Amino acid sequence: MKNDEIKMLEIKEIKKEAEGIRSFFFSKSIEATPGQYIMLWVPEVGEKPFSVSYSNSNLFGITVKKIGPFTSKLFEIKRGEKLGVRGPYGKGFKIKGEKVAVVGGGIGMAPLGFLGERMKNKKIFSFIGARTEKEMIFEKRMKRIGKVTIATDDGSAGKKGFITEELENFLEENKIDNIYACGPAPMLKRIAEIGEERAIETQISLERKIKCGVGICGNCLIGDFRVCKDGPIISGKKALQIGAFK
């Protein structure tokens, strides 16, 4: 799929992943690297960015949490209906290292299952954080490719507390080469700091309000860093330097 114009694509399948979280599949291949996103246009509501969460030679998918007006409208759309898609856009994760940690918070897991599946011959340790067990996604998917540690805010699955604490406990005993993360800003800030404290290269996915997706409208700027085009994936070191968490 070329990324320069909006294509109306039929939804082939909708899968419930967890409470209030669904994946929408389009039967079209997309040349995306994990971490890249598409702009999804829903008639009458507008356009928003979503990470590619599934991709193979026949289909791609996005995984969406129902939050506000846009996602509520999207959740009313049925299989067989068409939505506008342009992309993929932005810079994806650079796959590096032999022994890696993948850390996702809530819907931040969306690009990480796809990332894990693209990392061949690596030792993958996944850390999944969620508010509750019911809101957790991709546990089985990550278990197929490596070891999984879970933490929830209420202790309904895994350890009670922040997933970053589980990562730090793990790093006391284990050496890893790279950390890949996506999730809420406080989690990403802590991951970037952990990377700096322990000299581990980190890559994180930034979230800002993206409008054009191609670096021209200025809506997503952090200083002169265009999240839509220069990101959304950025090294934790650089994210701290440009003040991405202020």
Ligand SMILES: Cc1cc2nc3c(=O)[nH]c(=O)nc-3n(C[C@H](O)[C@H](O)[C@H](O)COP(=O)(O)OP(=O)(O)OC[C@H]3O[C@@H](n4cnc5c(N)ncnc54)[C@H](O)[C@@H]3O)c2cc1C
């Ligand atoms: C690069 C990129 C990739 C993204 N990938 C995904 C993805 O894979 N899956 C996905 O579901 N979303 C993803 N998003 C977010 C998505 O684009 C929308 O912003 C989000 O779905 C909210 O849309 P909405 O219109 O339904 O809610 P809005 O109208 O934007 O928000 C409604 C209310 O919820 C609050 N809110 C907004 N976002 C959040 C949040 N994340 N957590 C808690 N409260 C929030 C707002 O402050 C507001 O009060 C991505 C964003 C970016 C920049």
Ligand code: FES
């Ligand atoms: S969204 Fe337009 S410059 Fe980034």
